[in-house]
Amino acid sequence: MKKIRVLIAKPGLDGHDRGAKVVARGLRDAGMEVIYTGLHQTPEQIAEAAIQEDVDVVGLSCLSGAHMTLFPRVVELLKEKGAGDILVTGGGIVPEEDVPKLKELGIAAVFGPGTPLKEIIDFHEKNARK
Amino acid sequence: MMAMYDKSKLDKIEKELKQWERDCLGKSIETLPERDRPFITTSSVPIDRLYTPLDAKDWNYFEKLGFPGEYPFTRGVHPTMYRSRPWTMRMFAGFGTAEETNERYKYLLRHGETGLSVAFDFPTLYGYDTDDPHSEGEFGKCGVAISSLRDMEILFDGIPVDKISTSMTINGPAPVVWGFYIGMAENKGINPNIISGTIQNDILKEYIAQKSFIFPPEPSMRLIVDTFEYGFKELPRWNTISISGYHIREAGSTAVQELAFTLADGLEYVRAAIERGLDVDKFAPRLSFFFNAHNDLFEEIAKYRAARRIWAREMKETFGAKNPRSWWMRFHTQTAGVSLTAQQPYNNIVRVTIQALAAVLGGTQSLHTNSMDEALALPSREAARIALRTQQIIAHESGVTNTIDPLGGSYFLEYLTDYMEEETYNYFDKIDTLGGVVPAIKKGFFQKEIADSAYRYQKEIEENQRTVVGINDYATEEPAKIELLKMDPEGERRQINRLEKIRKDRDNKKWESSLDELRKVAEKDENVMPAIRDAVHADATLGEICGVFREVFGEYKDLAIF
Numbered sequence: 109m110k111k112i113r114v115l116i117a118k119p120g121l122d123g124h125d126r127g128a129k130v131v132a133r134g135l136r137d138a139g140m141e142v143i144y145t146g147l148h149q150t151p152e153q154i155a156e157a158a159i160q161e162d163v164d165v166v167g168l169s170c171l172s173g174a175h176m177t178l179f180p181r182v183v184e185l186l187k188e189k190g191a192g193d194i195l196v197t198g199g200g201i202v203p204e205e206d207v208p209k210l211k212e213l214g215i216a217a218v219f220g221p222g223t224p225l226k227e228i229i230d231f232h233e234k235n236a237r238k
Numbered sequence: 239m240m241a242m243y244d245k246s247k248l249d250k251i252e253k254e255l256k257q258w259e260r261d262c263l264g265k266s267i268e269t270l271p272e273r274d275r276p277f278i279t280t281s282s283v284p285i286d287r288l289y290t291p292l293d294a295k296d297w298n299y300f301e302k303l304g305f306p307g308e309y310p311f312t313r314g315v316h317p318t319m320y321r322s323r324p325w326t327m328r329m330f331a332g333f334g335t336a337e338e339t340n341e342r343y344k345y346l347l348r349h350g351e352t353g354l355s356v357a358f359d360f361p362t363l364y365g366y367d368t369d370d371p372h373s374e375g376e377f378g379k380c381g382v383a384i385s386s387l388r389d390m391e392i393l394f395d396g397i398p399v400d401k402i403s404t405s406m407t408i409n410g411p412a413p414v415v416w417g418f419y420i421g422m423a424e425n426k427g428i429n430p431n432i433i434s435g436t437i438q439n440d441i442l443k444e445y446i447a448q449k450s451f452i453f454p455p456e457p458s459m460r461l462i463v464d465t466f467e468y469g470f471k472e473l474p475r476w477n478t479i480s481i482s483g484y485h486i487r488e489a490g491s492t493a494v495q496e497l498a499f500t501l502a503d504g505l506e507y508v509r510a511a512i513e514r515g516l517d518v519d520k521f522a523p524r525l526s527f528f529f530n531a532h533n534d535l536f537e538e539i540a541k542y543r544a545a546r547r548i549w550a551r552e553m554k555e556t557f558g559a560k561n562p563r564s565w566w567m568r569f570h571t572q573t574a575g576v577s578l579t580a581q582q583p584y585n586n587i588v589r590v591t592i593q594a595l596a597a598v599l600g601g602t603q604s605l606h607t608n609s610m611d612e613a614l615a616l617p618s619r620e621a622a623r624i625a626l627r628t629q630q631i632i633a634h635e636s637g638v639t640n641t642i643d644p645l646g647g648s649y650f651l652e653y654l655t656d657y658m659e660e661e662t663y664n665y666f667d668k669i670d671t672l673g674g675v676v677p678a679i680k681k682g683f684f685q686k687e688i689a690d691s692a693y694r695y696q697k698e699i700e701e702n703q704r705t706v707v708g709i710n711d712y713a714t715e716e717p718a719k720i721e722l723l724k725m726d727p728e729g730e731r732r733q734i735n736r737l738e739k740i741r742k743d744r745d746n747k748k749w750e751s752s753l754d755e756l757r758k759v760a761e762k763d764e765n766v767m768p769a770i771r772d773a774v775h776a777d778a779t780l781g782e783i784c785g786v787f788r789e790v791f792g793e794y795k796d797l798a799i800f
Contacts, residue, residue, distance in 0.1 A: 116800075121360035121376050123449030126490045126576070129689050129800035130696050146798030147449055172360050173615070177375025203615050203722055221580040221613045222709045225700055 112236040113163040117145040117154040119182065122172035127199055127221075131167060134225035135232065151178055155185035158194055164236040168215075171200040175210070183214035195236055199223070242299060243291045251291055263287075276703060280534035281492030282694065283657070289649035297652065302547070306642045308562075310550040312543050312655070313643035314601040315566040320639035325597075326604035327629045328405060330572065332357030332382035333616045334725040335733055336392035339382040342619070343397060349623055350630060353604055354397070354435075355405040357381035358415070363450040365411040365784025368733045377730040380616070381407075385733070385780045386740055390418040391425060400428045404435040405480070405570065405604075410452035412439040413461050414783045417770040420473070424775075434475035436526055436570070439465055440482045442503040442675055446684040448485035449796060452784065455676045457791035461766060462507065463514045466521045468767035477526040479507060480570060486684075487530035488576045490692020493541045496530060497658055498665035499684055501548055506675040508557055518557050522564035529602075531593035532574040538593070539645060540654035542600030545569070548659055571597035572606040578613040582708040583718045586610035591628050598632055599645055605629055615722040682799045689800055737779065744777035752776040753786055760790040 116132040118125060125147060136142040143161050145154060158166045166186070168179050179198045186194050198210060199219040207218045216235065219228055243251075277285045304310055307317030316322070329351050332339045343354055358381040361373035367385040368377050377383055384390055394404075399422070408415040416437045420430045441458040444451040451458070462479065469478035483491075483500035491499065504525065511521050529545065531538050549567040553559045573593035578586045587610050594607050607625040609617030617625070633639055645651045672678040679685075698704045705711045726732075752773040759769040773783050 120374075121364050121366075121372065121450075122380075123360075123444075124488075125449060126488070126692050130490075130693050132800040133689070133693050134696070142800075144798050144800045147796045172376055173379030174360075174375035201613065201615065204717055221578075222706075224710070225696065 119178040124171040128169035151181035180213035279537040311546040324633040326353040328353035330355040334378035335729040367781030417774040436477035447489035453791040482528040498662040519561040527569035538596035544658035571602040580613035
């Protein structure tokens with residue numbers, strides 16, 4: 109079976125990368141192929157990288173509070189570029205009330221603080237494009 | 239030199255201890271076995287069942303501890319510590335517009351905080367104006383947006399900056415934001431030479447952990463030394479740097495890594511300033527530090543005590559500083575944001591209390607206590623007030639301020655303090671082998687060490703090697719029900735309008751020539767501060783001034799290591 113390919117990305121100016129790196133490593137240890145963009149990526153750069161790398165999932169991490177602007181923008185760009193089948197997830201400091209709004213805008217799952225790695229791994233195994 | 243215990247006493251303790259292990263402990267452990275889970279600190283350091291004088295065999299009081307206010311300052315930097323004055327209660331705050339944050343400062347001051355601390359939003363931290371395309375979605379989210387002198391004036395409107403000190407968490411654009419602050423004081427008719435405060439201005443830990451850098455390391459180090467030099471000449475009461483372990487720890491390091499990397503950074507700044515030809519006893523007294531306070535009470539206290547001892551020794555022995563004020567390490571502490579849980583947020587009040595207690599028992603000079611809601615959003619007014627009250631209760635009710643370094647002499651604490659010190663020197667050796675701090679950053683050494691520790695900690699939680707209440711044990715299904723901070727939805731628009739007005743109203747000739755002058759100074763090796771001050775008074779914005787530096791110095795790109 110083909111390995112699940114995941115792009116972990118940090119959109120915007122936020123520099124908090126602890127969670128993104130832990131998740132990247134956790135997914136890799138679970139047998140997935142993981143690419144990490146590094147910091148300070150624009151939504152355009154992230155969508156571009158997702159298509160170039162032919163990933164199944166894009167995991168967005170944002171702790172600055174800019175998630176409502178940046179996350180849906182990535183979904184939109186992927187759709188525009190004909191890659192709407194790539195699953196987009198998010199994590200970071202996201203108030204509870206923003207979660208349903210993000211889901212409506214196409215974010216498949218939001219992993220807040222304290223989410224076990226296992227839950228994130230299971231989600232990928234169940235939902236990633238095969 | 240005088241050891242704490244003579245040989246005959248130690249022999250007796252050793253003999254009695256063996257007997258205790260055989261008879262008393264041996265019997266008890268059969269019926270009441272110890273838990274299976276490892277006995278480790280938050281940083282995964284194994285901890286023994288019991289510590290005795292045997293753990294400090296060659297231990298020398300004067301070498302290790304001395305008295306407070308005297309070398310090596312292990313017990314504290316002041317001879318009276320909190321018996322004269324409690325630490326400065328300095329709450330880190332900032333969100334939305336300067337108006338909203340100004341209101342929060344006045345609220346906190348009314349409720350008894352004794353120092354100010356500015357949190358800037360991400361565009362400000364990266365030297366972008368609010369209307370820059372890079373700022374999209376980030377305005378006022380993680381702190382207050384300050385793009386101009388006018389914003390700084392609004393931020394401190396009605397606040398007596400001649401009487402209260404202000405700390406500003408700003409790094410890449412630190413000289414510019416400091417310029418705004420100085421300009422603000424001048425416009426209030428206050429001579430800058432009497433204002434006091436701190437700029438974080440610690441770029442090395444940005445590359446290592448916090449990641450809000452702008453320029454490459456070399457020009458960044460030059461800007462920092464510029465501020466040192468300008469500071470001791472023009473603003474003698476200002477701390478021109480706050481060498482920070484806080485963010486290193488938040489990014490996932492252990493306590494030892496926090497200590498070792500922070501001190502290594504500190505020593506690097508001292509070397510850079512001496513290389514410029516500055517007199518160590520002129521700038522070193524204005525160096526200050528900033529540490530994290532995590533959950534493990536004793537580990538944290540040991541860290542602060544070891545920090546003071548190592549710094550004093552390095553300044554005196556390695557750099558030959560003569561002024562005792564160059565030897566002492568003064569530091570601010572913030573409780574560990576990363577320890578807060580979004581689940582059952584009220585539990586965070588208790589975590590913060592334990593962490594704040596560690597900082598106080600470790601002899602901090604100032605303290606920020608996190609609010610219980612910070613795993614969800616920026617703190618609400620009420621949550622920030624409870625966090626401040628936590629400090630006041632420790633200061634006035636707990637009794638821990640009555641005596642200095644109350645845990646000094648504890649076998650366990652002294653063992654841990656020595657352990658921290660030893661491990662720190664091991665890291666110093668590793669960093670030296672890599673060619674120093676900047677080469678180690680470029681090789682990704684610190685970044686990798688921190689990522690490894692962060693991952694190990696997460697694994698320990700997932701594998702139930704440690705318990706986090708409300709996360710991997712004692713969890714409840716009910717969602718967090720607390721009122722979160724709401725910001726003015728029109729704030730960004732108002733801030734952009736203000737910027738547009740500043741650009742329209744300013745004297746264009748004066749503005750242009752001030753930026754030309756700044757470029758000239760930046761391209762040469764002159765101190766940039768006077769040119770920044772002129773540009774600030776000519777209403778050049780943060781983005782414009784940093785734009786000049788971006789052109790001259792270039793930008794740094796992070797290594798994407800995980």
